[in-house]
Amino acid sequence: MLEIKNLHARIADDGAEILRGIDLTVKPGEVHAIMGPNGSGKSTLSYILAGKEDYEVTEGDILFNGESILEMAPEERASAGVFLAFQYPIEIPGVATMTFLKTAMNAQRKARGEEELSTPEFMRRVKDKAGELQVTMDMLKRPLNVGFSGGEKKRAEILQMALLEPSLCVLDETDSGLDIDALRVVADGVNKLRSPERSSIVITHYQRLLDHIVPDVVHVLSKGRIVKTGGKELALELEKNGYAEFVGAAA
Amino acid sequence: MPAVQETIDRVRSIDVDQYKYGFFTDIESDKAPKGLNEDIIRFISAKKDEPEWMLEWRLDAYRRWLTMTEPTWARVEYPPIDFNDIYYYSAPKTAAGPKSLDEVDPELLETYEKLGIPLREQEILAGVEPKNRVAVDAVFDSVSVVTTFKEELKKAGVIFCSISEAMREHPELVRKYLGTVVPVTDNFYATLNSAVFTDGSFVYVPEGVRCPMELSTYFRINEQNTGQFERTLIIADKGAYVSYLEGCTAPQRDENQLHAAVVELIALDDAEIKYSTVQNWYPGDSEGKGGIYNFVTKRGDCRGKNSKISWTQVETGSAITWKYPSCILRGDNSRGEFYSIAVSNGCQQIDSGTKMMHLGKNTSSRIISKGISAGRSQNTYRGLVSAHRKASNARNFTQCDSLLIGQDCGAHTVPYIESKNATAVFEHEATTSKISDDQMFYCQQRGLSGEEAVALIVNGFVKDVIQQLPMEFAVEAQKLISISLEGSVG
Numbered sequence: 001m002l003e004i005k006n007l008h009a010r011i012a013d014d015g016a017e018i019l020r021g022i023d024l025t026v027k028p029g030e031v032h033a034i035m036g037p038n039g040s041g042k043s044t045l046s047y048i049l050a051g052k053e054d055y056e057v058t059e060g061d062i063l064f065n066g067e068s069i070l071e072m073a074p075e076e077r078a079s080a081g082v083f084l085a086f087q088y089p090i091e092i093p094g095v096a097t098m099t100f101l102k103t104a105m106n107a108q109r110k111a112r113g114e115e116e117l118s119t120p121e122f123m124r125r126v127k128d129k130a131g132e133l134q135v136t137m138d139m140l141k142r143p144l145n146v147g148f149s150g151g152e153k154k155r156a157e158i159l160q161m162a163l164l165e166p167s168l169c170v171l172d173e174t175d176s177g178l179d180i181d182a183l184r185v186v187a188d189g190v191n192k193l194r195s196p197e198r199s200s201i202v203i204t205h206y207q208r209l210l211d212h213i214v215p216d217v218v219h220v221l222s223k224g225r226i227v228k229t230g231g232k233e234l235a236l237e238l239e240k241n242g243y244a245e246f247v248g249a250a251a
Numbered sequence: 252m253p254a255v256q257e258t259i260d261r262v263r264s265i266d267v268d269q270y271k272y273g274f275f276t277d278i279e280s281d282k283a284p285k286g287l288n289e290d291i292i293r294f295i296s297a298k299k300d301e302p303e304w305m306l307e308w309r310l311d312a313y314r315r316w317l318t319m320t321e322p323t324w325a326r327v328e329y330p331p332i333d334f335n336d337i338y339y340y341s342a343p344k345t346a347a348g349p350k351s352l353d354e355v356d357p358e359l360l361e362t363y364e365k366l367g368i369p370l371r372e373q374e375i376l377a378g379v380e381p382k383n384r385v386a387v388d389a390v391f392d393s394v395s396v397v398t399t400f401k402e403e404l405k406k407a408g409v410i411f412c413s414i415s416e417a418m419r420e421h422p423e424l425v426r427k428y429l430g431t432v433v434p435v436t437d438n439f440y441a442t443l444n445s446a447v448f449t450d451g452s453f454v455y456v457p458e459g460v461r462c463p464m465e466l467s468t469y470f471r472i473n474e475q476n477t478g479q480f481e482r483t484l485i486i487a488d489k490g491a492y493v494s495y496l497e498g499c500t501a502p503q504r505d506e507n508q509l510h511a512a513v514v515e516l517i518a519l520d521d522a523e524i525k526y527s528t529v530q531n532w533y534p535g536d537s538e539g540k541g542g543i544y545n546f547v548t549k550r551g552d553c554r555g556k557n558s559k560i561s562w563t564q565v566e567t568g569s570a571i572t573w574k575y576p577s578c579i580l581r582g583d584n585s586r587g588e589f590y591s592i593a594v595s596n597g598c599q600q601i602d603s604g605t606k607m608m609h610l611g612k613n614t615s616s617r618i619i620s621k622g623i624s625a626g627r628s629q630n631t632y633r634g635l636v637s638a639h640r641k642a643s644n645a646r647n648f649t650q651c652d653s654l655l656i657g658q659d660c661g662a663h664t665v666p667y668i669e670s671k672n673a674t675a676v677f678e679h680e681a682t683t684s685k686i687s688d689d690q691m692f693y694c695q696q697r698g699l700s701g702e703e704a705v706a707l708i709v710n711g712f713v714k715d716v717i718q719q720l721p722m723e724f725a726v727e728a729q730k731l732i733s734i735s736l737e738g739s740v741g
């Protein structure tokens with residue numbers, strides 16, 4: 001599904017190196033968790049997967065379904081099945097969430113050579129998924145992310161993910177800002193999407209999300225490198241002892 | 252920055268190819284000799300079979316115009332216009348006299364079809380009212396070629412015809428109202444228009460009548476070196492209501508063409524006029540070659556108490572736009588509104604806005620202006636809100652938002668406020684923003700192309716104004732805005 005090989009990347013503007021040789025392989029159906037201290041490069045990795053142009057890949061490659069995606073535009077990657085749930089979702093003033101959802105779904109369908117969704121079919125799907133994620137009709141009518149609470153923004157991200165049905169889901173701190181009930185709703189949403197063909201990368205600081213979304217593999221990222229990889233018990237260990245041990249090893 | 256940079260490059264490459272209405276109809280036309288003098292004015296007046304007073308009115312305007320100079324205060328630049336190098340009258344040969352639909356030259360019908368303008372009257376099927384029925388007056392160069400649904404409107408008492416026809420058929424109404432909102436000497440271009448105007452639409456909605464359908468006029472400039480000087484006069488009598496829409500297009504040409512229109516609206520007691528414009532004149536190419544000079548005077552007079560006039564404009568075309576649809580709030584409790592979307596791209600220059608002149612008591616006005624600048628264009632909002640000494644409790648709310656796409660364009664806001672009454676409350680809010688790289692990336696991550704992302708964000712930006720348009724035109728307007736901002740079609 002996804003193979004990241006010796007990935008080095010820096011900030012395009014000032015040349016500062018953020019990722020210093022990442023190797024990561026995610027097989028179909030697997031859920032990988034990435035943990036690590038603030039500023040270690042987790043969000044940067046997710047942006048580079050999605051194709052943000054602020055970063056420059058200086059070495060290594062990213063293969064998605066066996067092919068390099070480094071030359072692909074963000075929208076091409078999206079239509080190919082890469083989805084990023086943003087740590088800080090962006091506001092789009094004046095554009096109703098509903099309109100945004102429809103535009104995005106149809107843009108991807110068009111790129112894949114599929115028919116546009118009919119309005120009733122679109123509405124059916126939205127109502128379905130919105131219900132599951134407890135996103136209200138009122139929220140769907142409001143401009144996307146404008147004035148949404150932290151938790152509402154995260155639920156709106158998962159709603160988009162559920163509707164776009166990507167094959168690789170990257171969730172960047174989707175749990176932060178969620179109350180306990182919302183955490184369960186969001187985790188249920190993500191778990192529903194789990195399937196043998198779909199893989200996920202879950203970036204988080206807290207074990208409690210991983211109680212709900214149980215990962216197959218856990219990685220620790222520090223200073224732009226993966227310094228430790230283990231099973232789900234690694235997250236428990238981190239919760240107890242902190243990063244000190246691994247961060248030290250990386251230095 | 253990179254994502255937006257790409258958009259800028261795309262937008263910068265805007266080209267004549269983007270302008271979908273740039274074709275020319277090869278049709279024989281009847282023209283006055285080039286240039287302007289009293290004989291030309293007599294020629295126009297004779298062509299139109301006008302009454303003597305009208306000719307005098309024109310000649311008077313012409314003599315005054317000779318003493319006037321072009322205004323230079325707007326933030327627009329262009330080489331001097333040679334007013335003797337313009338044809339002031341051009342009409343398709345086959346268009347003489349009022350026509351019924353079956354008599355209209357098929358070539359013309361086809362032209363309007365290509366422009367997407369319905370000139371056929373849909374039949375009313377056994378009691379089923381077709382929705383979205385719109386009556387159209389089609390003005391081709393200097394003359395109106397057809398007006399649809401006239402008979403049906405007549406049943407409701409509504410007069411909708413070309414102004415030339417109105418002058419012949421309803422001279423008392425024309426004489427009573429023409430030039431009462433925009434006086435002959437109002438400004439250089441309005442005076443020129445008064446001398447040489449060739450056609451335009453006339454609407455009269457009698458007392459207590461709600462006009463049963465949308466009215467619209469489509470202006471098309473076809474001939475080369477031809478100026479279009481149309482004149483529109485709309486009167487809503489006591490308690491009447493009318494919604495009117497104008498649209499306009501022109502072929503793409505290398506030389507500039509002048510369009511100097513005058514529109515006058517009059518709302519009597521308790522009447523309401525809603526006037527919408529979708530302006531899509533040829534904007535010129537990416538280097539600024541060609542395009543229409545759109546120098547227009549539009550003004551509404553809320554003459555009666557509780558009257559209301561609302562202007563909505565979507566301006567995407569023209570090389571230069573100079574236009575300030577305004578309201579004179581004369582009647583007590585009258586209300587004026589101005590909703591504007593002005594999109595400039597390539598080398599376009601827009602200097603547009605409104606004047607709200609509060610004269611009566613308890614008058615209110617609202618201005619929502621959304622300017623979008625891209626390419627190397629300049630986009631200025633210029634507005635005046637004034638309260639007369641006697642205008643107690645005047646209220647205005649103004650919101651001016653500018654959106655910049657790229658580094659090479661400019662947005663300017665020039666609001667003037669003049670209050671001679673202490674009870675007036677005028678509020679003004681202004682914002683300037685850019686489409687951020689983060690917004691672009693977010694949309695692209697969801698699968699939108701750069702162009703689709705810009706279109707979506709821009710449509711969000713202009714939503715408050717789009718909502719003011721009659722429903723059947725809102726979608727069109729949205730599409731038009733996207734196309735105007737399109738670069739190479741991706």
Ligand SMILES: Nc1ncnc2c1ncn2[C@@H]1O[C@H](COP(=O)(O)OP(=O)(O)OP(=O)(O)O)[C@@H](O)[C@H]1O
Pocket residue numbers: 011018036037038039040041042043044045054087
């Ligand atoms: N566009 C950018 N410009 C400047 N610095 C950047 C940029 N993007 C990332 N950085 C820097 O790179 C480092 C890694 O940032 P990143 O956001 O990837 O960390 P993170 O692991 O997601 O942290 P957190 O847990 O706080 O979300 C930080 O020092 C950050 O300041």
Ligand SMILES: [Mg+2]
Pocket residue numbers: 042043044087172173
């Ligand atoms: Mg982060």
